[in-house]
Amino acid sequence: MSVNKLVIVDDHPIVVQGLSTLIQAEEDLHIAGTFTTGNAFLSFLKEAERIDIVLLDITLPDINGVEVCKEIKKLSPDTKVLIISNHSERSIIMQMLQHGASGYLLKNASSEELVRCVHDVLAGRIALSAEVTAIMTRPLQNELKDIPHLTKREIQVLNMIAAGRTSASIADELCVSQFTVETHRRNLMQKFDASNTAALIKMAAEQKLL
Amino acid sequence: MSVNKLVIVDDHPIVVQGLSTLIQAEEDLHIAGTFTTGNAFLSFLKEAERIDIVLLDITLPDINGVEVCKEIKKLSPDTKVLIISNHSERSIIMQMLQHGASGYLLKNASSEELVRCVHDVLAGRIALSAEVTAIMTRPLQNELKDIPHLTKREIQVLNMIAAGRTSASIADELCVSQFTVETHRRNLMQKFDASNTAALIKMAAEQKLL
DNA sequence: AAAAATATACCGAAAAACCAGTAGAAATAA
DNA sequence: TTATTTCTACTGGTTTTTCGGTATATTTTT
Numbered sequence: 126m127s128v129n130k131l132v133i134v135d136d137h138p139i140v141v142q143g144l145s146t147l148i149q150a151e152e153d154l155h156i157a158g159t160f161t162t163g164n165a166f167l168s169f170l171k172e173a174e175r176i177d178i179v180l181l182d183i184t185l186p187d188i189n190g191v192e193v194c195k196e197i198k199k200l201s202p203d204t205k206v207l208i209i210s211n212h213s214e215r216s217i218i219m220q221m222l223q224h225g226a227s228g229y230l231l232k233n234a235s236s237e238e239l240v241r242c243v244h245d246v247l248a249g250r251i252a253l254s255a256e257v258t259a260i261m262t263r264p265l266q267n268e269l270k271d272i273p274h275l276t277k278r279e280i281q282v283l284n285m286i287a288a289g290r291t292s293a294s295i296a297d298e299l300c301v302s303q304f305t306v307e308t309h310r311r312n313l314m315q316k317f318d319a320s321n322t323a324a325l326i327k328m329a330a331e332q333k334l335l
Numbered sequence: 336m337s338v339n340k341l342v343i344v345d346d347h348p349i350v351v352q353g354l355s356t357l358i359q360a361e362e363d364l365h366i367a368g369t370f371t372t373g374n375a376f377l378s379f380l381k382e383a384e385r386i387d388i389v390l391l392d393i394t395l396p397d398i399n400g401v402e403v404c405k406e407i408k409k410l411s412p413d414t415k416v417l418i419i420s421n422h423s424e425r426s427i428i429m430q431m432l433q434h435g436a437s438g439y440l441l442k443n444a445s446s447e448e449l450v451r452c453v454h455d456v457l458a459g460r461i462a463l464s465a466e467v468t469a470i471m472t473r474p475l476q477n478e479l480k481d482i483p484h485l486t487k488r489e490i491q492v493l494n495m496i497a498a499g500r501t502s503a504s505i506a507d508e509l510c511v512s513q514f515t516v517e518t519h520r521r522n523l524m525q526k527f528d529a530s531n532t533a534a535l536i537k538m539a540a541e542q543k544l545l
Numbered sequence: 546a547a548a549a550a551t552a553t554a555c556c557g558a559a560a561a562a563c564c565a566g567t568a569g570a571a572a573t574a575a
Numbered sequence: 576t577t578a579t580t581t582c583t584a585c586t587g588g589t590t591t592t593t594c595g596g597t598a599t600a601t602t603t604t605t
Contacts, residue, residue: 205472219432222432222471225472249468250465250468251468251472255459258437258459258460259459262435262437262461263435287534287536288533288534289531321499321532322532322533323497323498323499323536324497326533326536326537326540327540327545330536330540330545331540335540
């Protein structure tokens, strides 16, 4: 079994200490460095040879964990990112996964869980700790305001409006009268209770309809 | 080991057939039903005793898989949802996880992978097939456009525009001239390369600036 | 102290959006 | 087959945005 190079990025010395100890007990893992700021680590990554996995905190003194994660994936796409964070909000977990993280642990995860997740991630899988999994799979009480029902044509027009097209230009492409497009626009505004196009597009974006 | 009740929801008979065969070979899994439409399954779920896991297709003849998933989690939060789909777009995978799915497989996944994922999900973990994991962890190329730098005032005006306010009304509240607000608006459009307010708001929403 | 960025302000003309109606044709659902 | 929804189209007018400039005062940064 080859040795995997691992880096820890966290601004809490005690956390770094704890993680280090746990990692050192694993003979297939080697700590290539520990850093307390995002920029310090990124500078290192630019110069470094292959790094297999980064244990990354989200709250860092200089730059946000999301940015660090994006940079890592840009500089070194094969380097896995395992988030170790205190944030248990679903949206933050989603955001990190969205930006290329391979796993997410809360800091209260057990040492067995940490080691399992590191190995899972190195094996190419996505690894979430039990608690994170629970957060991700529990039902959303976040019932948004009910989304108005839009017709196909309305959705089509909505997207063309959001693309910055004028009614005339949309009418032209759809081979209908400009009045028709304006009627659609008006109906859309009414359905979203929007007083103008700007508010309409904001609402539509909120409901992820674009 | 107790037997887990499993349901298949897919409108492709061949897929149902294939899944059934694979599941039947597992002695800890019992097929409690197969359905070809979302509504048929949901009616069943309302009457049924405990269902442990649902293998769910996204594209169904009647209602969308997202809706089915949301309903399942509402009706029966402990029922796990494993998506089996042809859609390999990152956004769709994210959307399903966002709405409570515990796993995601592409239909070309191997049978070993399917069985592994079912068991992982039943064990309370999140399970993604290798290909889905690859999609989720690969670098995003749509992060290219760098976010334009906005001033505090611009962000303020931007949000008021998005709220549907006119330049005049914004000027009034901020106690500045309407011309000033219009200049801010123009600068915002230029920074986002937007030809009008609609495009501006869409861009701003995309960058989560609202 | 000089330079750059930010916030402010103005004008005029053209383009586009918005308002308040109405209403027929076509497609879909009951 | 009705009934309903959706898509279409129009009139006439008002408001708002958009485009093209220009320009000064105030912060902030170098």
